[in-house]
Amino acid sequence: MPARTGGRTPQKKQKGPAEPKSLKRKREEEDMQKLQVAVDQFDPKAADTTKFSTLPLSQPTASGLSASHFETLTEVQAQAIPIALKDRDILCAAKTGSGKTLAFLVPVLEKLYRSRITEYDGLSALILAPTRELAVQIFETLRKIGRYHHFSAGLVIGGKNLQDESERLGRMNILVATPGRMLQHLDQTCGLDVNNLLMLVLDEADRIMDMGFQQAVDALVEHLPKTRNTMLFSATQTKKVSDLARLSLREPEYIAIHEAASAATPTTLQQHYIVTPLPEKMSTLYGFIKTNLKSKIVVFLSSGKQVRFAYESLRHLQPGISLLHLYSRQKQVARMEITRRFTAAKYACLFATDIVARGVDFPAVDWVVQMDCPEDVDTYIHRVGRTARYNRAGKAVLFLDPSEEPGMIKRLEHRKVPINKVNVRERKKQDTQQAIQNMVFKQSDLKFLAQKAFIAYTRSIHLQKDKEIFDLKKLDxxxxxxxxxxxxxxxxxFQKGDDIKKLKNAPRAAILSDSDSEFDADKKKRKVRTKIDKMFERTNQDVLTDHYAKMIGEGGNADGVDEDEEDDFLAVKRVIQADDLDGEGNATSAPPGAKVIHGLGGDEPFIVDSHRREKMLKSKKQMLKFKGRGERIIFDDEGVAHHPYQIKGEDDFKKEGDAQAQRQKFVEDEATRVKEADISDKQFAKERRREKKEKRKAREAMENDAAVGDMPRLAAPDDGEDPLAFLASLPTGGEKSESEVKESDEPPKKKAKKWFQDESDDETKKAKGKKSKTKVIEVTEQPDTLEDxxxxxAGLLED
Structure with a gap:
């Protein structure tokens, strides 16, 4: 997040009349002119450049250096600062720990001071660093030596709130940033103006200009003005014309401090290497840490997953020293906290990737251990540069596999890197394999980290370009x-295809013989089952068993070989013809130890001479391929089987006549057959339409009959009687027919009693019926008087 560097220290107010502003401005103008004259007249070759006090620096910068206890210039500072003060572009290469940070921070402050930059002038200096840790370190140094300037400075790195940074960038004069984050602000922050940029600084320029940041740097430079000063600093500098043209350097001054030195690394650095096989590196590292408990150690590994596993596994072993780990996938707050803790620690061991290999200054580092071989000599130089800084003593050790030793040592000698071979004392070695296996067995998360670390390391070896050093096939x-x-x-x-192909092509007998010959010296030990083998035999134990089975193959042990292969083979439901086999079940034409199975449908007997061939018996798809394609046959009227399409011989074809005549006859016959088929098809379609029509009419007739049958019908007389007379004879609504009269004369039939009714129920109903009858009062005359x-x-009120 952007922050202000600070201002001048408050001074006590002196009594007396205040100085007029006009005189103050005049005095400042005179001081600025004197400073510019001193810079122009300064000759670094003739003048004494061993002290900062001898340089033509402004008063705020000189005070900041003095307050930060910087008095003596290093060699790179003595050559770079005077040239940078004269507004020249610089291309500087110097050893690690030689003081390159001050070599570009002092010119940046002086350039902005002499240009009279204020916080309202916008961005004037941009400093790029490849890693967040290095950017934080540069920013802290800038705050120390620039405490008396009025410039505002900001730190722009990933892992923080982009919106908070955007709100403050418009007021910043100096920015220390990583390339990716700075490009993001240039593309998205609308208030950021870089048209007044005066200086561009690239620290660890060779790293920034490589393929990792190439696109970001190219896009970033397009936003910057061409008229600016550019300075490039690194321990291993590039001279490629394409890189210089991309950055718009104008006749840069190349400063190579240690180009003619006898060694590319500091002379106070003791460098060693140990030849240790890859499987023994963890044990060697643990023994090394146990031997140097009163030291400050940085251990470099090639990937973050290896860093995590090494940290977690050794943390459980408790070597007796504080352990820390640092890699790029951590949160920014955690990275800064770990960096602070390791910086302040007296004795500690830090497991890290190459994010701290460049420029980061950890004070008083005693040992730099490179557990994994670096990708090139430049990476090696930057790694060992974390110790022996500023003419202090330091030690470095490199772990090399026997396959990596010849190529790596040859390249180090070619770059003037003095390194000596040392051997590990036998009494100092401590085998950690059994302890790590017990931890992995008990903790599934540690097992997951181990798998990721293994895959990350093998992929890194596979992707290395220098195959003379990194050969995956030579590693166990x-x-x-x-x-x-x-x-x-x-x-x-990337190896899966080769492994499967190798297993498929290898016969079973050869696999067994190779494994027996490889472990012949320790055959008894190989057959002993460990705790891990016993655990993974329990297939219903937990979710890891399926993963383990897939990882080692379908076999029952880590070698991928079934211990009970004979039982598995006999369980296959296939018939073996004993007549074609000898007493042991082997055929004379088959390889030794192979099984021959007849009657499976193929042209030849099925030979089982490998595990792959044995598995084919259980695969329906594979057995169909073995049997081959079947042939289609049809039976004629006489029951004779033959192919549906038979091709005549050439002689039989010629006997039937000329080919053209046969073709013409075939075309005519086919045309006649098509016409006949067309007529029959039309007739069939016509019949179908007729049948549908008849069915529709029948269905409609049935529906009409059903509708009419529900209505009452009048039967007309059959003797020809007049219909009107017949209608007149019909009974009307108020009359009854004879049959109805007879039926009315008969008393109604008594309803039969139910099984649950008796006579008492009938009497009760009769009594209720009598009571429920309504009483009728007859009134002869209209009531006239009150008595009426x-x-x-009174009659109405009675019962």
Whole structure:
């Protein structure tokens, strides 16, 4: 997040009349002119450049250097600062720990001071660093030596809130940033103006200009103005014309401090290498840490997953020293906290990737251990540069596999890197394989980290360009997996095809013979089942068993070989013809130890001479391929089988006549057959339409009959009687027919009693019926007097 560097220290107010502003401005103008004259007249060859006090620097810069206890110039500072003060572009290469940070920070402050930059002038200086840790270190140094300037400075790195940074960037004069984050602000922050940029600085320029940042740097430079000063600093500098043209350098001054030196590394650095096989590197590292508990150690590994596993596994072993780990996937807050803790620690061991290999200054580092071989000599130089800084003593040790030793040592000698071979004392070695296996067995998360570390390391070796040093085929990957506590080497995607092809093509007998010859010296030990083998035999134990089975193959042990292969083979439901086999079940034409199976449908008997051929018996798809394609046959009227399409011989074809005549006859016959078929098809279609029509009519007739049958019908007389007379004779609504009259004369039939009714129920109903009858009061005359109405009311009130 952007932050202000600070201002001048507050001074006590002196009594007396205040100085007029005009006189103050005049004095400042005179001081600025004197400073510019001193810079123009300064000759670094003739003048004494051993002290900062002898340089033509402004008063705020000189005070900041003095307050930060910087008094004596290093060699790179003595050559770079005077040239940079004269506004020249610089291309500087110097050893690690030689003081390159001050060599470009002092010119940046002086350039902005002499240009009279204020916080309202926008961005004037941009400093790029490849890693966040290095950018934070540069920013902290800038705050120390620039404490008396009025410039505002900001730190722009990933892992922080982009919006908070955007709100403050418009007021910043100096920015220390990583390339990716700075490009993001140039593309998205609308208030950021870089048209007034005066200086561009690239620290660790060779790293920034390589393929990792090439696109970001190219896009970033397009936003910057061409008229600016550019300075490039690194321990291993590039001179490629294409890189210089991309950055628009104008006749840069090349400064090579240690180009003529006898060694590319500091003379106070003691460098050693140990030849240790890859499976023994963890044990060697643990023994080394236990021997140097009163030291500050940085251990470099090639990937973040290896860093995590090494840290977690050794942390459980408790070597007796504080352990820390640092890699790029960590949160920014955690990275800064770990960097602070290791910087402040007196004795500690830091496991890290190459994110701290360049420029980061950890004070008082005693040992730099490179557990994995660096990709090139430049990476080696930057790694060992974390110790022996500023003419202090330091030690470095490199672990090399026997296959890596010849190529790497030859390249180090070619670059003038003095390194000596040392041997590990036998009494100092401590085998950690058994302890790590027990931890991996108990903790599934540690097992997961071990698998990821194995895959990350093998991929890094596979992707290396220098195959003279990095050859994956020369490494014992099975033993390396065992050293990480794994029961077997996980399958790797870029090797999976080769492994499967090798297993398929290898016969069963050859696999057994190779394994027996390879482990003949330790055959008894190989057959002993470990705790891990016993655990993974319990297939219903947990979710890891399926993963383990897929990882080592379908066999029952880590070698991929079934211990009970004979039983598995006999369980296959196939018939073996005993007549074609000898007493042991082998055929004379088959390889030794192979099985021959007849009657499976193929042209030849099926020979089982490998595990792959044995598995084919259980695959329906594979057995169909073995049997081959079947032939289609048809039977004629006489029951004779033949192919549906038979091709005549050439002689029989010529006997039937000329080919053209046969063709013409065939065309005519086919045309006649098509016409006949067309007529029959039309007739069939016509019949179908007729049948559909008849069915539709029948269905409609049935529907009409059903509708009419529901209505009452009048039967007309058959003797020719007049219809009107017949209608007149019909009974009307108020009359009854004779049959109805007879039926009415008969009393209604008594309803039969139910099984639950008796006579008492009938009497009860009759009594209720009598009571429920309504009483009728007859009134002969209209009531006239009061007495008449009382009599009528009394009658109504009675029962």
């Amino acid at each position: 990957l099975d033993a390396y997996a065992a050293s990480l506590g794994l029961p077997g080497a996980p399958q790797i995607k 109405y009382e009599a009528l009311a």
